[in-house]
Amino acid sequence: NFLFRVYFPHRVRTFRKPHPDALIIGVRKGGTRALLEALNLHEAVRIVRKETHFFDANYTLGTGWYAEQMPQVDAEEQIIIEKTPGYFTSKNAPKRVHQLNPKMKIILIVRHPVFRTISDFTQVYYNKLEQNKTLPILSIESFKIDEKSGKEVINLDYKPVSNSLYDVHFENWLKYFDLSQMHIVNGDVFRANPLNELRRLETFLQLPRQIQASQLHFDRKKGFFCFENLKKSSKIHCLGQSKGRKHREVSEKTQKKLADFFRFHNFQFFRLVNRTFSWDL
Numbered sequence: 473n474f475l476f477r478v479y480f481p482h483r484v485r486t487f488r489k490p491h492p493d494a495l496i497i498g499v500r501k502g503g504t505r506a507l508l509e510a511l512n513l514h515e516a517v518r519i520v521r522k523e524t525h526f527f528d529a530n531y532t533l534g535t536g537w538y539a540e541q542m543p544q545v546d547a548e549e550q551i552i553i554e555k556t557p558g559y560f561t562s563k564n565a566p567k568r569v570h571q572l573n574p575k576m577k578i579i580l581i582v583r584h585p586v587f588r589t590i591s592d593f594t595q596v597y598y599n600k601l602e603q604n605k606t607l608p609i610l611s612i613e614s615f616k617i618d619e620k621s622g623k624e625v626i627n628l629d630y631k632p633v634s635n636s637l638y639d640v641h642f643e644n645w646l647k648y649f650d651l652s653q654m655h656i657v658n659g660d661v662f663r664a665n666p667l668n669e670l671r672r673l674e675t676f677l678q679l680p681r682q683i684q685a686s687q688l689h690f691d692r693k694k695g696f697f698c699f700e701n702l703k704k705s706s707k708i709h710c711l712g713q714s715k716g717r718k719h720r721e722v723s724e725k726t727q728k729k730l731a732d733f734f735r736f737h738n739f740q741f742f743r744l745v746n747r748t749f750s751w752d753l
């Protein structure tokens with residue numbers, strides 16, 4: 473089948489599905505892009521390259537618009553995966569996804585919440601730099617100060633922090649989807665050793681086991697795995713510079729404060745997903 477497509481591309485009939493079969497809903501900075509690229513190594517997977525933001529920001533554009541964002545497939549067994557990390561923290565997304573496709577397979581990649589927060593914080597900083605905006609001279613510590621009370625409490629209005637309250641956001645998804653329909657990837661494990669996490673995903677997505685260790689190349693200089701996609705060419709593809717950049721410095725004291733704050737939420741999340749993660753500092 474694969475060789476047929478390579479040698480007789482003009483004889484392959486393509487069509488479009490109206491929506492994806494699976495969604496990577498987040499979490500922002502959890503490793504969502506790497507996970508999408510890694511899943512795309514599978515012959516039966518087609519991906520939506522850009523984040524469509526359909527179920528959060530672009531919902532008013534309608535399902536017709538969403539369908540147009542889907543890649544072509546040439547067999548019913550091929551599955552489409554879309555990723556928009558904003559879905560995880562969106563109030564409206566779970567209900568809307570369920571309305572469109574109650575059988576949608578939901579994938580969430582989580583990561584140590586303290587390092588995720590710092591990564592998010594770093595990204596916000598670089599986004600502002602790129603947009604040439606005058607940077608608010610926020611001290612790196614400011615995300616833990618509540619200006620109103622003056623007390624040293626965690627500022628939940630600050631997105632890089634609130635995005636890490638996995639229990640709060642996940643509970644929202646559980647209102648519409650059964651846990652068995654959702655698959656959680658341990659992002660810290662995936663980053664260091666993608667294969668096992670990919671094997672689990674192949675099972676969850678009901679795909680034949682196919683992704684090979686030989687398609688995953690660890691790049692010592694980058695410190696990450698790069699991907700060899702046989703569907704395209706044999707070129708090995710590493711993610712861009714915005715992934716894995718140096719984090720902004722955050723004092724140990726602040727990291728500890730965040731860790732203490734997240735502990736309760738982490739335990740709640742473990743209970744919801746019936747699984748534990750090593751998120752101590």
Ligand code: A3P
Pocket residue numbers: 499500501502503504505506557591662663696697698711714715716717
């Ligand atoms: P850092 O930039 O904090 O290191 P997302 O794609 O959701 O924005 O996640 C970005 C994170 O993906 C990066 O966070 C990085 O650690 C992680 N990651 C996991 N596997 C990766 C890979 N193979 N290449 C690049 N980044 C990877």
